Amino acid sequence: MSESSFMSSDWLGAFLIIAILFGGGFGFGGGRGGAVPMPNFATVQDVNEAVNNQATQEGIRDVLLSSANNNYETARLIDNQTMFLSNQNNTNVLTAVQGFNAVNQNISSGFADVRQGMAALGAQLNECLKKILLVIRNLFAIKAVGTYA
Amino acid sequence: MQNPILQMLGGNQTPQSNIMMQAVGAMMRGESPQTFLQNLAKTNPALQGLDLNNPSMAAEQLYKDKGQDINEAKTSIMNKVSSFIRK
Numbered sequence: 001m002s003e004s005s006f007m008s009s010d011w012l013g014a015f016l017i018i019a020i021l022f023g024g025g026f027g028f029g030g031g032r033g034g035a036v037p038m039p040n041f042a043t044v045q046d047v048n049e050a051v052n053n054q055a056t057q058e059g060i061r062d063v064l065l066s067s068a069n070n071n072y073e074t075a076r077l078i079d080n081q082t083m084f085l086s087n088q089n090n091t092n093v094l095t096a097v098q099g100f101n102a103v104n105q106n107i108s109s110g111f112a113d114v115r116q117g118m119a120a121l122g123a124q125l126n127e128c129l130k131k132i133l134l135v136i137r138n139l140f141a142i143k144a145v146g147t148y149a
Numbered sequence: 150m151q152n153p154i155l156q157m158l159g160g161n162q163t164p165q166s167n168i169m170m171q172a173v174g175a176m177m178r179g180e181s182p183q184t185f186l187q188n189l190a191k192t193n194p195a196l197q198g199l200d201l202n203n204p205s206m207a208a209e210q211l212y213k214d215k216g217q218d219i220n221e222a223k224t225s226i227m228n229k230v231s232s233f234i235r236k
Binding site (some may be wrong): 008009010012013022051 | 168169170171177181182183185186189193195196199203204206207208209211212215217219223224228230231235
C-alpha cells in the first residue's frame with residue numbers, strides 16, 4: 001500500500017496499533033456478515049465505524065454553529081454600538097441646536113429691547129422737538145407783540 | 150484522559166474511540182506518532198512491550214501475531230482518516 005501524503009507510515013502504524021489493541025472496545029461485538037468474533041480484535045468494520053464517528057461530525061457541526069452564532073453576536077454588538085453612537089450623535093446635534101436656539105432667542109430679545117429703547121427715544125425726541133417748536137413760536141409771538149407795541 | 154478538542158466537540162465517544170480521535174487530533178497538530186504512543190502507553194499496559202519508536206514495524210508484528218489482515222486495515226484507515234480530514 002502506498003503511503004499517503006497526509007499520513008506518514010508511522011502514523012498509519014499508530015492507527016493500526018490503536019485499532020487492533022482497542023478496537024474491541026469500540027462497541028462492536030463482531031460476528032457480522034458471518035465473521036467469527038475475536039475478543040479485543042478490531043475488525044475492518046470496527047475501524048470504519050470508529051473513525052466515521054457520528055458524534056465527532058455532530059461536534060464539528062456544533063463548533064461551526066457556535067462560530068456562526070459568535071459571528072452573529074459580534075455583528076449584533078457592532079450594530080448596537082453603531083446605533084448607540086448614532087443616537088449619541090443625534091443627541092449632541094440636538095443639544096447644539098437647542099443651544100443655538102437659546103442664543104438666538106437671547107439675541108432676538110436683545111434686539112426687541114433695542115427697538116423698544118429706540119422707540120422710547122424717538123418719542124422723547126418728538127416731545128423735545130414739540131417743545132422747541134413751541135418755544136420758537138412763543139419767541140415770534142413776543143417779537144410780534146413788541147413790534148405792534 | 151479527555152482530549153480538549155473532543156471536549157470542545159462535545160462528542161459522546163467511548164474511551165476507545167476517544168483514543169482514535171485523539172490520534173487524529175495529534176496527527177493534525179503535527180505531533181509525532183512515537184510521542185503519542187509513548188504517552189498513551191503510560192496509562193495503557195497493552196502498549197507496553199511494543200517498539201513504539203517504530204510504530205509501522207510494531208503494527209506489522211502485532212497484526213501478524215494476531216492473524217489479522219493488515220493491508221485491509223491500512224486501506225480502511227487511510228480512506229476513513231482522509232475522508233475525516235476533508236470534512
